[in-house]
Amino acid sequence: MFIIFRNLSVxxxxxxxxxxxxxxxRLQTLAATGWICLVLFSEAVAILLFIKIIxxxxxxxxxxxxxxxxxxIDICHKGGxxxxxxxxxxxxxYYRDYFPIxxxxxxxxEPNRNYLFACFPHGVVCSGAFGAFATNALDFHKVxxxxxxxxxTLAGHFLVPIFRELLLAFGTCSSSRESLEYLLDVKRSQGxxxxxxxxxxxxxxxxxxxxxxxxxxxxxGFIRVAMKSGAPIVPVFSFGETDVFRPPHNPQDSFLRKFxxxxxxxxxxxxxxxIGRGLFQYSFGVLPLRSPITTVVGAPLEVEKNLDPTDxxxxxxHAEFTKRxxxxxxxxxxxxxxxxxxxxxxxx
Numbered sequence: 001m002f003i004i005f006r007n008l009s010v011x012x013x014x015x016x017x018x019x020x021x022x023x024x025x026r027l028q029t030l031a032a033t034g035w036i037c038l039v040l041f042s043e044a045v046a047i048l049l050f051i052k053i054i055x056x057x058x059x060x061x062x063x064x065x066x067x068x069x070x071x072x073i074d075i076c077h078k079g080g081x082x083x084x085x086x087x088x089x090x091x092x093x094y095y096r097d098y099f100p101i102x103x104x105x106x107x108x109x110e111p112n113r114n115y116l117f118a119c120f121p122h123g124v125v126c127s128g129a130f131g132a133f134a135t136n137a138l139d140f141h142k143v144x145x146x147x148x149x150x151x152x153t154l155a156g157h158f159l160v161p162i163f164r165e166l167l168l169a170f171g172t173c174s175s176s177r178e179s180l181e182y183l184l185d186v187k188r189s190q191g192x193x194x195x196x197x198x199x200x201x202x203x204x205x206x207x208x209x210x211x212x213x214x215x216x217x218x219x220x221g222f223i224r225v226a227m228k229s230g231a232p233i234v235p236v237f238s239f240g241e242t243d244v245f246r247p248p249h250n251p252q253d254s255f256l257r258k259f260x261x262x263x264x265x266x267x268x269x270x271x272x273x274x275i276g277r278g279l280f281q282y283s284f285g286v287l288p289l290r291s292p293i294t295t296v297v298g299a300p301l302e303v304e305k306n307l308d309p310t311d312x313x314x315x316x317x318h319a320e321f322t323k324r325x326x327x328x329x330x331x332x333x334x335x336x337x338x339x340x341x342x343x344x345x346x347x348x
Contacts, residue, residue, distance in 0.1 A: 015282045031094035032287055033279060039125050040286065046163035069161055075168065076158040077179040080150060082171035084136070092137035099244065099293050101131040103138040107299045109234070111146025114184045115300060116226045117195040119236040120214045120325065122203040124245040124274050128238035128293035133195040134170040149193040150183055154268050177225060184229035195236070196222055201270040205250060205260055209243045212329070213346040216322060223318045230305030235298040235325045239336035244288040245274045294336045298328040322347065
């Protein structure tokens with residue numbers, strides 16, 4: 001029977017995980033499983049749960065929560081509501097060690113200033129940036145003493161009942177200009193790092209193993225926000241981010257790419273297919289692959305405060321930031337990428 005099973009697995013190209021695996025690795029895989037389920041299914045589950053409550057004998061709880069949520073709807077634009085207990089869950093440490101993810105700083109950052117972290121690449125689901133900036137698993141507060149961080153995501157996610165509370169607990173805030181300017185205002189608070197995935201959902205469509213293609217040329221809104229607040233822009237690059245999934249090939253003119261772009265335009269979310277491994281085998285599934293991710297925080301680009309920047313001002317600063325990002329990539333890639341000589345940063 002075993003021989004038949006083995007031959008069938010070989011014929012189907014399935015590589016099974018060994019039985020004798022340390023419990024720590026089992027827990028890491030379980031943590032990665034929980035995380036990808038959170039990313040892929042939690043919003044739908046939260047909506048169904050809320051509807052279930054509304055149509056149950058506990059409908060009044062759903063009604064009370066709905067009223068409270070409407071009253072609280074702008075919190076994602078006003079600094080959020082971080083809960084350190086959630087960011088400190090042991091789950092995140094196992095998640096960190098699964099890949100593993102590392103956070104590397106190249107220079108110290110002053111705790112009496114606010115910073116705009118411009119993060120690249122998006123990857124399929126921002127595995128590295130999430131671990132580094134939305135949890136305390138990588139000890140951000142120790143790497144950068146006196147600083148706290150807020151991940152930025154689409155405002156639409158904060159309209160999903162129940163799910164929004166978890167997002168807020170991570171310290172996540174809206175990507176609206178109002179939200180970014182609020183967080184970067186030194187008169188309100190100091191020592192805040194705003195972590196923005198500049199390429200957004202569109203960049204996820206170009207995430208393929210061994211390739212680093214980022215969207216930056218037409219992304220200038222973050223430059224304007226930085227100039228109006230006077231916050232330094234810090235280039236951040238997650239090496240290995242594109243290697244943890246193997247999404248299907250989707251060239252620009254393919255039917256798949258056209259479908260993905262259409263859905264993204266309507267919903268703001270890229271319909272990616274996170275092909276990785278399974279819970280008990282390494283050949284297929286939606287779990288990320290065990291591939292190291294190193295999130296490198298570069299040196300800040302100083303920004304002169306300008307409440308009414310011209311297009312020329314924005315373009316000049318954008319060009320300087322682009323140069324800084326390329327320099328960071330070229331300087332650090334030999335440390336963290338295999339065959340780095342063959343890998344280039346493509347900016348679109």
